[in-house]
Amino acid sequence: MLELRHLNTLTALRAHGSLAAAADELHVTASAVSHQLKELENYYDVSLVNRRTRPLAFTPAGKAVLALADSILPQVTRTKNDLKRLAHGQAGRLRLASECHSCFDWLMPILNHYRREWSDVELDFATGFEPEPHHLLMEEDIDLLITTSNLPLDGISYQPLFEYESRLVLSPTHDLAGRDCVTPTDLVDETLIAYPVEAKRLDIIAGFMTPAGMSFADIRTTELTAMLIQLVASERGVAALPDWVVSEYEKKGWVVSRPLDDGVYCQLYAATRTSSQDMAYMQGFAGLLDGIVKPL
Structure with a gap:
């Protein structure tokens, strides 16, 4: 159930501290960001963020997902760039x-x-x-x-x-x-x-x-x-x-x-x-x- 889009959502929330600002970066609505967050929390039956704080504060579970995002997302970006270079004959x-x-x-x-x-x-x-x-x-x-x-x-x-x-x-x-x-x-x-x-x-x-x-x-x-x-x-x-x-x-x-x-x-x-x-x-x-x- 944990997908790349969830990792991107949490890193955007960390970077901007609010649903609205994270939604702007992700080019979706604030309700879509909220829905993704609830979807993940409901699936694992755990809270990821404290919505009552400003900026949003992450729970231990949320911090664990962010640690995963910090490890995985850079590798995904590098691989995507490598694939583009390979597709255009610039790497090999x-x-x-x-x-x-x-x-x-x-x-x-x-x-x-x-x-x-x-x-x-x-x-x-x-x-x-x-x-x-x-x-x-x-x-x-x-x-x-x-x-x-x-x-x-x-x-x-x-x-x-x-x-x-x-x-x-x-x-x-x-x-x-x-x-x-x-x-x-x-x-x-x-x-x-x-x-x-x-x-x-x-x-x-x-x-x-x-x-x-x-x-x-x-x-x-x-x-x-x-x-x-x-x-x-x-x-x-x-x-x-x-x-x-x-x-x-x-x-x-x-x-x-x-x-x-x-x-x-x-x-x-x-x-x-x-x-x-x-x-x-x-x-x-x-x-x-x-x-x-x-x-x-």
């Missing part, structure tokens, strides 16, 4: 994944900017080492995927970001370091140091070795770019990284890079479900990605 959860495991260098400033502008949106990250990340997007396990593969999938849209060159990464003392560029034949006896993803998703294999009908002697994996660089610098193998990533380590003298023949160039995309693009917080993230330039 944005789950991201990236096939480009070196992308966080340029993605982090965007994420920090997004958090400031969309504080009601919870950002979450899925592992980028899934065998079928596009499937995660279609199954709604993630909401946005940074990828080089614009697969023609129903319900998936792609926002172009920027193009980069995938370059071979070598130890400065490697025999191929003296070459201006390398061919697939040069690499057939090499160990490739790579991230732990399917070989067909690696730029150097999909865009360089496989088209030539060749493969590496072995593939060794690591999840960390820093470890990958260390392994290459220690002549444990060669790697392929985006040009903006390897340039940082080249400047330090740890490794060198060379073009893959005439160059292997890849386009980076942000993939989302077409059905989610009208959400305000998705549009906000797309707006930050729009016009982004390749990091130097």
Whole structure:
């Protein structure tokens, strides 16, 4: 029998001290306020207010209901506001994944900017080492995927970001370091140091070795770019990284890079479900990605 309208009525009575003033706040008549009060008192067979005092005084039972109102009503207000923001796409959860495991260098400033502008949106990250990340997007396990593969999938849209060159990464003392560029034949006896993803998703294999009908002697994996660089610098193998990533380590003298023949160039995309693009917080993230330039 105790309802939210009763809690609102008692808090209005406390705030204004009279039936008439409380009725004005609630946009009802004074008789309606009196009826609600009597209805509650009759149901529980207890008095809630002393009507003979000015302003109205609350009985112990009335104070107990007011304590409940002070606890419940703010939570109700917050939930109503959250529901409104959700209905208008201003709040929610944005789950991201990236096939480009070196992308966080340029993605982090965007994420920090997004958090400031969309504080009601919870950002979450899925592992980028899934065998079928596009499937995660279609199954709604993630909401946005940074990828080089614009697969023609129903319900998936792609926002172009920027193009980069995938370059071979070598130890400065490697025999191929003296070459201006390398061919697939040069690499057939090499160990490739790579991230732990399917070989067909690696730029150097999909865009360089496989088209030539060749493969590496072995593939060794690591999840960390820093470890990958260390392994290459220690002549444990060669790697392929985006040009903006390897340039940082080249400047330090740890490794060198060379073009893959005439160059292997890849386009980076942000993939989302077409059905989610009208959400305000998705549009906000797309707006930050729009016009982004390749990091130097």
